Structure formats: structure tokens, C-alpha cells
């Protein structure tokens with residue numbers, strides 16, 4: 001079992017995941033014969049972390065690393081196979097947790113005027129008397145930089161960035177304490193991305209929201225996060241405060257991701273592929289699942305799975321070479 005992200009005093013914790021797994025059973029079809037009974041894909045495989053109230057914790061990793069599956073578990077859209085997800089400030093029905101999706105068009109009903117769409121969670125949760133619902137919708141639209149008159153429009157009448165603003169207004173309508181943002185800007189033009197990120201940051205500060213943020217874009221992660229978890233094949237391999245991660249990363253996978261990121265004078269772009277293919281999650285490598293791609297792998301790495309271990313600077317790293325100091329590591333004060 002992994003130790004929780006530290007140091008966060010218990011009273012400050014807004015959310016804690018403890019040893020969370022999500023395994024998808026696979027059988028039959030094209031894979032019949034290649035798999036044994038009970039085989040499963042371990043999309044999330046023993047993940048533990050905590051988020052301090054009012055902060056943004058981001059998950060980063062290549063496509064297929066399990067970050068979006070984990071986001072859906074945290075948002076309550078799916079159930080973990082095992083482990084616990086605890087919210088300090090949400091009720092048992094999860095009403096105070098809202099999600100902002102990558103594709104705002106897909107998350108808005110095209111037949112609903114957006115006033116109706118934003119009012120829906122207020123009405124569903126009976127948060128306000130009917131007479132106060134539309135004034136609240138107008139207030140929410142203004143909070144996200146749109147106009148009260150926009151209530152009568154349909155989603156197709158907005159640009160991509162405006163639709164994401166509508167989605168954010170809808171998420172805020174339920175008075176959340178916790179927002180899960182799954183790649184909320186990756187479907188948008190670069191110029192619009194910055195506006196939406198700024199909006200999210202401003203709203204988070206104004207409303208005191210805690211956020212779990214998912215992205216494969218390191219520039220975005222660096223801009224929005226207080227802490228970062230790096231995922232590889234369903235596991236967290238490094239957890240660190242953002243500045244530490246970007247200035248003194250330790251895990252070989254994190255270092256490769258960062259080495260490939262664009263410099264500050266260039267625009268953010270997607271994380272490029274690391275040398276070697278992502279292993280088949282149906283048949284993951286033994287030991288450290290990164291070993292076929294890792295320049296520091298040795299015999300121990302092939303046979304023994306590394307667990308997250310606390311480092312002197314407060315980060316956590318799952319790597320034998322870091323633990324053995326086989327590779328040089330820097331320790332900064334967070």
C-alpha cells in the first residue's frame with residue numbers, strides 16, 4: 001500500500017484516495033485463447049494520493065496511463081474495484097463534486113437552451129426556490145464571462161471556448177467544493193486555452209474550490225497545479241509539489257517526459273512519445289512496468305515492483321535506482 005501524499009495535515013485534506021484500483025475484466029472476442037479466465041486490464045492499480053483543500057492536484061502521463069479512468073472514479077462516474085475515495089467536504093451523494101469534460105459539446109444536450117442546461121443541477125438538487133433559479137443562472141453566466149441574454153441560445157450557437165464556459169457555469173451551478181477537470185482545454189485553440197485556464201484559476205481562488213486536473217500537456221500542468229502525480233500504466237510513479245517536479249524530478253519516466261517538453265519560449269504542446277512502445281496493458285511487464293523503456297533498468301527492476309517511497313524533499317518516487325541512489329537525484333526544499 002502506498003503512503004499518502006505528504007505532508008498534508010489531516011485537517012487540511014479535502015480529498016484522499018487510498019490504494020484505489022479499477023480493473024476491467026476482459027474475455028472472449030478476438031482475445032479468446034490469448035487470455036486466461038479472470039484476466040483483467042489494471043487501468044488503475046493501487047493509487048494513493050491526497051489533495052489539500054483549495055489546491056489543484058494534476059495527473060499527467062501518456063495516453064492510456066489510467067489518468068482519465070481515475071478522474072471518472074473520483075467524480076463518481078465509475079466505481080473502484082477496491083480501495084477508498086474520501087471527500088472531507090462532499091455529501092454522501094457526491095453532489096458537491098462536479099466534472100468539467102474535454103469536449104464541452106458532447107457534455108451539453110444540443111436540444112436544451114443553455115439556460116435550461118445550467119438550471120438543471122439547481123432544480124435537480126432543489127438548491128433554490130424556482131423564482132431564484134434564473135437569476136442564479138444569469139449570475140453564473142456572468143461569472144464565466146458570458147451574458148444573461150445567452151440563456152436563450154443553444155450550444156451550437158457558441159464557439160468552443162464559450163461552450164466550455166457554459167460547461168463550467170453548469171458545473172458551478174451545483175455549488176461544488178470539488179472540481180474534476182479532465183483535459184478541459186485540449187479540444188480548444190491555443191489562444192482560447194489560456195482564457196479558460198485563467199477562468200478556472202480565478203474561479204478556484206474566488207470559490208475556494210479543490211481541483212483534480214487531468215492533462216497530457218506539461219505546460220498546462222505547470223500553470224495550474226500545486227502538486228502533480230505522474231502516472232504510468234495505472235500506477236503513480238512520482239508525486240511532488242509542482243515546482244519540485246519541474247525543477248528536480250527524480251523518476252526516469254518523469255525526466256524523459258520533461259526532457260521532451262518545449263522550452264518557455266515556445267508554445268505548449270502535447271507530451272511527445274518516449275522511446276519504445278507503451279506495453280500492452282493486458283500483459284504488462286514484470287517488476288517495474290517501465291523497465292523495457294528505462295535507460296537505468298537492471299535485473300532487480302525486471303523482477304521487483306517498486307513502491308512509492310517518501311524522499312527527503314517531500315516528493316514520493318517509485319524507482320529502485322532512485323532508492324539505491326544509482327542515479328543522481330537533487331533534493332530541493334519545496
Ligand code: SF4
Nearest residue numbers: 288294301319320321
Ligand atoms: Fe527504471 Fe528500474 Fe527505476 Fe523502473 S525501477 S524506473 S526500470 S530504474
